[in-house]
Amino acid sequence: MIKNSVALNKLDSKLVMAHMYVAFISLFIGGLMGLLQTLVRSGTLVLPFGISYYQLLTVHGVILALVLTTFFIIGFQFALMSKTVGMSDKQRDSAWFGFWIMLFGTVTTAITILLGKANVLYTFYAPLKAYPTFYIGLALVVVGSWIGCFTNFRQLYVWKKKHPGEKSPLLAFMVVINMLLWFIATLGVAATVIIQLIPWSLGMVDTVNVLVSRTLFWYFGHPLVYFWLLPAYMAWYAIIPKIIGGKIFSDSLARLAFVLFLMFSIPVGFHHQLTEPGIDPVWKFIQVVLTFMVIIPSLLTAFSMFATFEVTGRSKGYTGLFGWLKGLPWKDVRFFAPMVGMITFIPAGTGGIINASNQMNQVVHNTIWVTGHFHLTVGTTVILTFFGISYWLIPSLTGRKLTKKINTLGMIQTIVWAFGMSIMSGSMHIAGLLGAPRRSSYSTYGGSEQATEWIGYQIAQAIGGSILFIGIILMVYIFFYMVFAAPKGQEEFPIAEVSEDAEPTPKFLENWKLWIGITVALILFAYTIPFLDIIHHSPPGSPGFDKIIR
Amino acid sequence: MHLHKYEKIWLTFGIGSLILFLTVIGIGAFYKGSQPPSHLATIDPQNVEAHEAFREENLGLRKVGDNEYIVSVVASAFNYDLGKDEEGNAIREIRIPVGSTVLFQVTTKDVIHGFEIAGTNVNMMVEPGYINSLETVMDKPGTYTLICNEYCGSGHHFMATKVEVFEP
Ligand code: HEM
Ligand SMILES: [Cu+2]
Ligand SMILES: [Cu+2]
Numbered sequence: 001m002i003k004n005s006v007a008l009n010k011l012d013s014k015l016v017m018a019h020m021y022v023a024f025i026s027l028f029i030g031g032l033m034g035l036l037q038t039l040v041r042s043g044t045l046v047l048p049f050g051i052s053y054y055q056l057l058t059v060h061g062v063i064l065a066l067v068l069t070t071f072f073i074i075g076f077q078f079a080l081m082s083k084t085v086g087m088s089d090k091q092r093d094s095a096w097f098g099f100w101i102m103l104f105g106t107v108t109t110a111i112t113i114l115l116g117k118a119n120v121l122y123t124f125y126a127p128l129k130a131y132p133t134f135y136i137g138l139a140l141v142v143v144g145s146w147i148g149c150f151t152n153f154r155q156l157y158v159w160k161k162k163h164p165g166e167k168s169p170l171l172a173f174m175v176v177i178n179m180l181l182w183f184i185a186t187l188g189v190a191a192t193v194i195i196q197l198i199p200w201s202l203g204m205v206d207t208v209n210v211l212v213s214r215t216l217f218w219y220f221g222h223p224l225v226y227f228w229l230l231p232a233y234m235a236w237y238a239i240i241p242k243i244i245g246g247k248i249f250s251d252s253l254a255r256l257a258f259v260l261f262l263m264f265s266i267p268v269g270f271h272h273q274l275t276e277p278g279i280d281p282v283w284k285f286i287q288v289v290l291t292f293m294v295i296i297p298s299l300l301t302a303f304s305m306f307a308t309f310e311v312t313g314r315s316k317g318y319t320g321l322f323g324w325l326k327g328l329p330w331k332d333v334r335f336f337a338p339m340v341g342m343i344t345f346i347p348a349g350t351g352g353i354i355n356a357s358n359q360m361n362q363v364v365h366n367t368i369w370v371t372g373h374f375h376l377t378v379g380t381t382v383i384l385t386f387f388g389i390s391y392w393l394i395p396s397l398t399g400r401k402l403t404k405k406i407n408t409l410g411m412i413q414t415i416v417w418a419f420g421m422s423i424m425s426g427s428m429h430i431a432g433l434l435g436a437p438r439r440s441s442y443s444t445y446g447g448s449e450q451a452t453e454w455i456g457y458q459i460a461q462a463i464g465g466s467i468l469f470i471g472i473i474l475m476v477y478i479f480f481y482m483v484f485a486a487p488k489g490q491e492e493f494p495i496a497e498v499s500e501d502a503e504p505t506p507k508f509l510e511n512w513k514l515w516i517g518i519t520v521a522l523i524l525f526a527y528t529i530p531f532l533d534i535i536h537h538s539p540p541g542s543p544g545f546d547k548i549i550r
Numbered sequence: 551m552h553l554h555k556y557e558k559i560w561l562t563f564g565i566g567s568l569i570l571f572l573t574v575i576g577i578g579a580f581y582k583g584s585q586p587p588s589h590l591a592t593i594d595p596q597n598v599e600a601h602e603a604f605r606e607e608n609l610g611l612r613k614v615g616d617n618e619y620i621v622s623v624v625a626s627a628f629n630y631d632l633g634k635d636e637e638g639n640a641i642r643e644i645r646i647p648v649g650s651t652v653l654f655q656v657t658t659k660d661v662i663h664g665f666e667i668a669g670t671n672v673n674m675m676v677e678p679g680y681i682n683s684l685e686t687v688m689d690k691p692g693t694y695t696l697i698c699n700e701y702c703g704s705g706h707h708f709m710a711t712k713v714e715v716f717e718p
Contacts, residue, residue, distance in 0.1 A: 277680035281585040366699035435668025437699035443707035448695040503552040539592035539679030548703030
């Protein structure tokens with residue numbers, strides 16, 4: 001059994017903290033950009049020094065969606081692995097190596113964006129062409145993260161060797177699933193960046209195949225969101241039960257859900273390309289069907305979570321249909337923040353179902369509705385769970401305590417975030433339904449009457465955005481307080497145990513060859529024919545366009 | 551693997567609704583023919599004028615039958631080319647009689663653009679090398695805005711045009 005009270009050793013703590021510094025500094029910079037964006041879009045602010053709105057938006061997207069998430073997740077996962085299966089000196093060295101490569105890549109890309117040579121947004125759709133160092137930096141981030149993947153794989157492998165016949169610790173299993181998903185998914189984006197975009201931006205080839213590049217990007221783009229979500233699920237399944245004084249409802253259901261996420265989050269990228277020419281609508285529909293399969297593990301997760309909550313509430317003596325809700329520690333921010341995130345996932349997931357609904361996508365595609373959607377999913381569900389993790393992870397790594405004061409401040413932070421986001425995301429959803437586009441600086445769209453209807457919602461977004469920025473300041477303050485100022489002590493690293501009532505976990509759940517095999521087979525099924533079709537019917541390639549982004 | 555009784559009910563209900571839901575979408579797509587815009591024709595993005603539909607005289611609104619129109623558009627940063635009027639000035643507006651069936655066919659000379667008529671379901675991606683198209687009935691009179699909803703460069707937010715659906 002893992003002793004909860006013992007934090008990680010000093011060396012592992014340092015490794016995880018290095019990732020956390022990058023994550024929280026990114027949060028601050030990205031949040032500031034977000035605030036400025038809402039101010040510009042509402043017509044309240046004109047950017048000085050000829051800074052382009054799209055430069056801010058590129059920074060915001062890259063630093064929050066790619067940098068913050070990747071660093072937080074890889075750091076958190078190292079903490080979980082070190083805790084559950086341990087980390088050798090060699091593994092730690094390779095983890096640091098991966099970290100430095102990712103950081104070097106991040107800085108390279110950041111400098112390129114700051115010099116205004118990469119206003120291509122975080123999706124960098126060709127044939128908009130950024131300066132080569134933008135792509136090279138991103139490629140390095142991916143390569144660095146692969147080193148993290150293989151370090152994690154090795155950690156579990158070594159543990160299994162030492163514990164023949166035992167099932168792997170649940171959290172280690174989950175981390176390896178998420179890193180498998182990441183590795184398989186990033187092969188797509190690495191292919192377009194390394195094979196297509198870098199040579200093209202260096203001038204070694206003249207043209208690029210746009211649809212191939214986009215298809216490879218979105219082969220990565222959807223699993224990317226599950227790479228963000230699964231660490232949150234790790235906390236929900238295996239950590240929150242401990243925080244609320246309960247047990248994991250079922251080890252096998254948790255593993256099954258993760259396996260299903262691995263299988264059904266990759267062969268589905270076409271749901272981001274539903275309104276695009278050049279892709280056969282039959283294959284779009286097939287990928288839509290596959291997309292909806294993730295609803296099954298989502299339902300499993302919802303059931304498991306509420307089962308855990310109810311069982312725990314009742315075991316504390318609370319009865320009645322909903323009386324057990326009183327048995328939950330609502331005043332403990334380690335529970336409250338992720339719980340608010342979890343509740344947010346109900347509207348967030350519903351929005352996702354709408355977006356992916358084949359022809360219905362036309363109603364919302366590229367409107368600001370979509371931006372409203374992912375500020376609920378990643379911007380609230382995931383990020384509030386990450387904050388919820390930070391409240392115990394950071395002090396346990398720095399050898400300090402989560403004080404009452406910080407607990408209260410964290411509760412306020414959560415409420416401020418949820419409130420600001422309801423306003424911002426809510427008005428984004430409504431404006432989107434009215435047709436307001438995403439990724440657009442302030443404009444009257446040629447004096448359009450319709451645009452005058454949107455402006456009220458943009459102002460509401462600026463109000464919501466300002467409240468959110470207060471939330472960012474609070475969180476960054478809390479982070480640095482927990483690192484440098486909180487009283488010394490020992491904070492628990494909470495890992496839940498499986499309920500005695502749960503059935504034993506069947507062996508087949510750990511049949512990696514089987515799961516990887518099915519995953520690859522599904523990808524080949526969903527992509528081979530349409531991808532060959534795209535290549536076969538390729539139009540002449542596109543030259544790069546770099547002047548129009550200045 | 552063991553499943554709790556309530557969980558079985560929950561999953562049966564969930565998966566049942568899922569199947570129903572996908573059936574509805576599938577019938578919409580394959581039986582009713584309401585597919586998302588997925589035109590497969592290709593074109594040379596550096597020579598779009600070579601294609602019949604995008605020759606200068608064919609751009610903009612063309613009447614092809616009783617109440618039937620084709621609108622051909624060439625998108626480029628940061629403009630929708632709708633052809634020229636008799637005096638040789640660029641047309642800046644699309645005027646369509648209410649109730650007409652309109653086929654929009656669009657391509658781009660440079661980067662990716664969006665083609666969205668705000669307030670309608672006309673919404674598609676325009677990508678270099680491809681022609682995208684979408685047919686619809688413009689059945690509500692009013693002034694709409696044709697807007698580029700995919701980032702295409704520094705002037706992206708200025709890329710918009712008026713669409714007037716009028717009672718003749
Ligand atoms: C202070 C908090 C935040 C504010 C005020 C804010 C505001 C905004 C706004 C206004 C946009 C849309 C701009 C446009 O389409 O023209 C945007 C885009 C985006 N935001 Fe945020 N945001 C915040 C936090 C976050 C967080 C925490 C995340 C993710 C972890 C995030 C991820 C994104 C992404 C990925 C985009 C899309 C960028 C693109 O379309 O290229 N944001 N944000
Ligand atoms: Cu997706
Ligand atoms: Cu545009």
